[in-house]
């Protein structure tokens with residue numbers, strides 16, 4: 156100890172420091188005589204250490220800090236350590252595949268299901284990402300093809316299918332994704348728990364793999380392995396211990412069914428029923444990840460054709476998945492079997508086509524603001540026409556030149572004197588309102604919307620009445636308009652309040668090619684969004700990507716568009732038929748209109764006062780315009796098919812008007828007269844116009860009207876008849892190929908030249924007008940009987956009156 160003390164005492168010297176030490180004679184006593192611990196030998200040691208600390212503390216603290224900084228920097232810069240653990244990894248089903256195929260399980264004798272995972276709290280949202288952010292990391296797609304087969308048909312098809320799919324995938328690029336070789340699995344040989352409780356665990360080398368399931372299944376109405384499989388899916392979904400959608404991490408799935416129409420002609424009678432059942436449960440287990448509609452093939456006829464179609468659809472989807480990282484946008488709530496019927500909008504009336512009140516209110520406000528700010532409405536016209544033309548010179552010459560020809564008023568006003576605006580700018584409430592209602596706005600004045608009948612036909616639930624009478628397949632039909640603006644404000648129009656109105660074209664003009672490409676694109680996009688909807692038929696879905704018909708009647712007035720002839724020429728060039736509806740207010744444009752496949756004129760009343768009340772036209776000379784249009788139609792009748800379209804509104808244009816209508820028919824001599832009852836849309840605008848449910852005519856009233864009109868026409872010596880009557884064989888169907896052939900020949904032709912097959916028997920009066928190949932599905936709460944027109948049973952509410960076969964042949 157003493158040696159230590161000496162060492163400590165010598166430290167300052169050794170370190171070359173001058174330390175002042177206290178010098179006391181009696182180091183062990185305090186002044187009061189008590190022993191002083193600090194002065195004891197122990198206290199002196201403590202004092203020396205303290206003195207040392209005080210002297211060196213700065214040095215010690217700085218050194219410690221520096222050491223810590225150096226250690227931390229070294230640790231950070233050191234490369235990550237490799238995992239040395241060699242613990243066993245999860246087994247990949249890919250590697251298990253061959254093993255599993257050797258392990259033949261008795262079909263009805265599977266081991267009890269192993270339940271994995273934790274069932275989430277009821278009501279908690281399950282992540283169902285169909286969108287683009289689904290692909291944060293995965294870069295490999297593993298397609299698993301499952302099949303089941305008793306007599307070998309499906310096994311053969313599935314083997315060939317997988318081989319073809321491999322070839323297809325090799326020939327396409329999937330962006331940054333790599334497609335692993337598709338694997339084929341027999342449902343009789345696999346353990347369902349490995350694939351149908353949770354998706355397979357990937358091998359470590361393929362940890363970024365996402366799975367895509369394809370199921371190829373026959374149907375048996377006897378007990379087979381498929382019953383066990385379906386029961387497994389159902390149990391998994393209903394198992395309270397696990398998530399209801401445990402397969403939601405799959406990229407997607409699709410089912411193809413094989414059946415035999417010979418024994419099971421329709422879905423109602425069991426055709427492919429087990430494939431449909433499996434599809435239903437897979438939709439639930441995957442959280443609605445149906446990537447492509449259920450395909451169905453008849454083994455005795457079209458199975459391989461349908462399967463090839465389905466395969467190319469699947470390849471398209473995979474391409475899209477690779478681009479978007481997920482299945483992309485789908486119809487909201489597409490897991491609900493009935494949801495897509497709820498949509499509104501078609502060129503045929505259905506009930507409840509409502510414009511939400513808030514949109515209407517906003518629109519009204521916009522109008523009020525518009526009046527002070529000079530925005531689009533007829534009331535602004537006068538003021539707008541006074542405006543100077545300084546900005547017009549800046550417009551592209553294409554637009555200005557086109558506008559020269561587009562004065563419908565006939566009063567010599569030159570639209571060039573106005574400042575050209577967009578009809579429906581993106582920032583406008585009109586744009587918001589229309590897009591909210593499901594329209595795709597193309598350019599600045601055109602729109603396209605997928606009609607409810609198109610959706611219905613895609614699901615095999617029937618086409619609109621135009622299929623019965625004219626052979627238009629609704630799933631091949633596009634509903635569009637190149638002009639969202641109209642010159643009437645009809646009381647029954649559920650669109651007004653959201654679409655612009657005016658008597659002259661005073662907006663920027665989009666070129667027809669731009670509109671044509673835009674509307675097709677918009678239509679196809681909407682069709683694509685339907686692919687996950689339950690019940691969509693894969694064959695019709697595939698067909699729908701080739702538009703064959705165009706209904707120019709969506710909203711607004713198509714012949715308002717300055718380049719309507721160029722637009723219909725583009726349609727015809729692609730052999731798309733044109734059904735154009737106009738409002739009989741633009742005679743000059745009607746006269747200049749080149750032949751379309753079928754030309755409609757809305758005949759909303761039989762006399763001036765009635766027409767004024769019901770159409771609320773913006774033109775002061777509306778009646779004269781209307782009459783001129785009838786004259787023009789009469790001339791056109793010998794060059795194209797013409798139709799009068801009557802919309803009956805009780806209390807407005809029905810009572811005592813039969814003779815008036817007969818007079819108009821005599822004047823215009825249309826090929827057909829279509830009569831329909833108004834649809835009550837329940838909007839504030841219709842209520843404002845004094846329209847209620849009382850204005851919707853009943854079926855009997857419609858029938859009475861049609862019979863009376865028929866009589867009145869006969870009295871005038873006109874040989875029209877009710878097309879739906881059995882007494883004649885009517886020829887309402889169109890031969891579309893012939894139409895295009897005639898059109899391309901450049902020669903003159905008549906409507907009779909492209910008459911097709913006789914109207915089918917089922918389209919006749921009293922036979923329901925419903926294609927027996929489809930399945931009628933009544934919407935919730937709808938009356939199945941024909942109680943009133945406009946009650947959603949549109950096909951039966953249209954009663955075309957047309958010339959008889961004899962007349963047609965003349």
Ligand SMILES: Cc1cc2nc3c(=O)[nH]c(=O)nc-3n(C[C@H](O)[C@H](O)[C@H](O)COP(=O)(O)O)c2cc1C
Pocket residue numbers: 303304305306307308309310373374375376377413414415416419425426427428454
């Ligand atoms: C006993 C039996 C029952 C069948 N039941 C149905 C049925 O309910 N619905 C259907 O669409 N096809 C039915 N089929 C037709 C089969 O689904 C069809 O022949 C299929 O190709 C058989 O596939 P597989 O050879 O792979 O077993 C049945 C066939 C048999 C032999």
Ligand code: SF4
Pocket residue numbers: 501502503606607608609619620621627628629630632633634706
């Ligand atoms: S003609 Fe076309 S757009 Fe019009 S209701 Fe029929 S399917 Fe729909």
